Amino acid sequence: MLAFLGSAGMLVAVFGAGLLVWRGVAAARGDGAGDLIGAARVLIAGAVVAMGAMVIALLVDDFSLVYTANHHAAATPFPFNVATAWAALEGSIVLWGLVLAGYTWFVAARYRRSPDRLGAASLAVMGVVAIFFFGLMATVANPFEVCVEAAEIGCVESSWWPFAAADIPSDGPGPNPLLQNHLMMAIHPPILYLGYVGMTVPFAYAIGALALGVAGPEWLRRSHRSTVVAWSFLTLGILLGGWWAYEVLSWGGYWAWDPVENASLMPWLVATAFLHSGIVQQRRNMLQAWNLILVISTFSLTILGTFLTRSGTINSVHSFTQSAIGPALLGFLALTLVGSFLLFATRAEVVATSGRAKTFVSREGAFLINNLLLTIYAFVVLIGTTYPLILEAFTGTQVGVGEPFFNRLAVPLSFLLLLVMGFGPITPWGEAPPGLLWRRTRNPVVVALAVGLAAAALVTRNGWVVLSITLGVFVIGSIVGLLFEQAGKRVAKTDQRLGQAIRAVLTGDGAFWAGQLSHVGVVLVAIGIAFAANLGTHLEVDLEPGGSVEFEGYTIVYESPFQQSHPSKTTIGSRLSVLRGDRLVTIAEPAVNIFNDTAVPTPEVLHGPGGDFYITLLDIPSPESATLTLDTSPMIWVLWLGGLTTVAGGFLAMRARRHERRPAPEPRAIDV
């Protein structure tokens, strides 16, 4: 029954997507009017039914579905049973389809308010993408196959026909234990997908504009909000991934340049470049061709990322079993790249903008440098991630590309970006008068150097930490200086008090200041990373009951081992007293969770204003001892705070942008 319901939903969605393409193309070729919201409703209804069937199957332990039989266990508790809906390959495609249908519905609703050819063409493009993903579901990644031959646990033989006589296994193996260990598993994928899939909207508008040969910033303006939403969710998704890795998976780190992490960082970097260069096009009527390239690249990188992580090419916690989805995704990627760039190449003359930066000492100059750095950054990540695969595929030579490589290139690029970030916002459009630039720079520079000196004298003389603090204070200082300068001007012109004036400035150009909030967030992230990466300490120790060890001012006493049994897992751990001097700080219980045969460690993290103290149970070499790793992560909370601040800036910008729409002024020196 559920198999039928799910399959029907899937097919209805394919039909809705097809209808959208057909009607969208017709409307785009005609006067632009058409009933597209109807098609979008069919699409989203189908997607909701498919997802609903899947969730219900998991909730009622319907093991006649192969997906449930192989990825779910009756003992899996709520909410992990629901989250299992996107814990494996087929289900994750259903989630992808649902999110895509949601964005399509949103675009269609806006189209209904003001139907035109560009909107219709963009919806047709979204329909094509939806056909692909729901098509995947119906063919190579069908989540609603019925089990026709059950094993003791799970299913060995399946049929796509929903009415096939089902051989129902009594139980399944349950989801991947790593993903069962924390609530974050339920939240992380949907948020990341809201980011990934959202990049389809600007891509669809870009392709729509290219196909129609419509020049001008219209496509950019219309898709801006979706881009900001997608970017914010992508940022949040990456942040949660890092937090999860740190807090739950006990890697002791938040970022390891793992291919899967890189797959999400690449589109983020290019989308960030796009958000910035989009402003240049809207304000100065230049860089349209470049923006189109960035949007196409962002979308392609989301597909590439999905291919890398879902096809089994790279082994990691995110990759699923080998399936035909790899070639399908790869074919779609090739089609996207070839089709988009072919279209771009034939229409570039139409969409190219004539504006040019007069000088690099200008806002647009700073944006150009920012775009260059961000795209090189993305390129470094791309080549570092794919080169070892390609080399091994063609020559069989195994090379490792890991943290040291990425850090060597990413660290200087990040510092250069921070530097540009300090100058960009205080540099006027057009041509920046050197005097003005100097007046705006000198105070932040003095303050930054003073804080840097204080940090070097009082905290640490580590060069990376001092540099990140100095540059970070410079960035924040120039933002605050600009705010006070503009508020001061208002106070002089009107009778407002300073507080009122500041509020007026902030709301007057909300999108700009929301962006600056994100800049502050990025600064905090940089400082947090510098601290954690350079000043963290690490110790591995074997303890026997009653034994103790001194570490960074703490005394850790091993009290006893413990063991707990739960329906879906067994927990084996060590009970430790953590003392500071003679005072007991806490009883720490780092543990290892055993799901079936897989052991997943759970660390104990003690949070403090100066940073975290991190204890992992590594091994139990004999009944009487425990191997522990002790780590300190100084100031790590600055990293999380910074990430959240960056995301907050994104969400504020999304609300703010609607209020101010400026026409693109002609190039002349404008003082912000």
Add this chain to the structure above:
Amino acid sequence: MSDGPHRNLERSMSERLRNVVTVTVVAVMAVTLVTLVVTDRSQPDRVQSIGQRIKCPVCQGESIANSPSAMARDMMDVVAEKVAAGETDDAIIDELLGSFSGAVLLDPPAAGSTLVLWLAPAIALMLGVVVIVWWRKHPTEHRPSPRPRARRIVPIALLAVAFGTIVVVAGSFLQDRAGPASGVAAIDTENLDDVSNETMKAVIAANAGHPEVDGMRLALAQRYFDANDYRLAFPHYLAVAQSPDATDTQAVTALVRLGWMAWDGNAEVETALELFDEALAIDEGSVTARYLKAQVLWCGAGDLDEAETLMQDILIDPDLPVDSREQVRREIEAIRAGTACK
């Protein structure tokens, strides 16, 4: 009003003075800061930084500094010893790469096949600068005609098709890499339940020496083993144990089975214990090897203390399946009580 120009002059004088002071202060602070940072004598943790440059041989892309696996921790101990002995980073890394097979440098050298990795970003950066400078000097002339010129499409289309082909070819290579090797691709080595013994024998004979065949041998041997037909199982376990291509898990399985057959079939206690030790040398964490060794110590060698220690060791091992715990616990009781084994 008459002192206006004078006041302006005064203002510009004070402005100039302020600038001079600011520049001086900035210069002094910058020099002090750089001096402080450069003279920082705290050393970075060399053991960690060397560990981060070496890939852990048994992990998926993790460095030995980040991996919790036993092998990575052994390697880190070696690094720590050598750092303490005052060896240089390069010497330590060379020795590790030489003595642990499968260990790879995660920090690719700017030479040979990985030179591209370092050159490409540099070239891309230079190209980017050139393009931006060129772009600024060459404004596009707007052509309102939406019709593209046909003759331009041909070379672009060719380029696009070539690029698409490269993507697809590269990708299918990647897919192949992840899939089974071609020699035994016809048979799924993961799921051998439906394959007859005869078929297995044929496949093994046809692919003798092929790395993928070890899994098949183990599956076939397992069937003979389960049927208590040690004579037929023996040659296959022996072949896997001697196979250079067998994975550690496969080799351990084969050695453990050989050991058990030596004891159970021929009552050769010494040989059995040697084989278990050999298996434990490959994977000291193997629960099966330790469990069977304990059984042989208990039943064959009569070394009850050693057997009990091993069993207790297993009991708290997270790799021990949960439902086997009770049995192990019962057997420990039996050993303690001095009961003879079955």
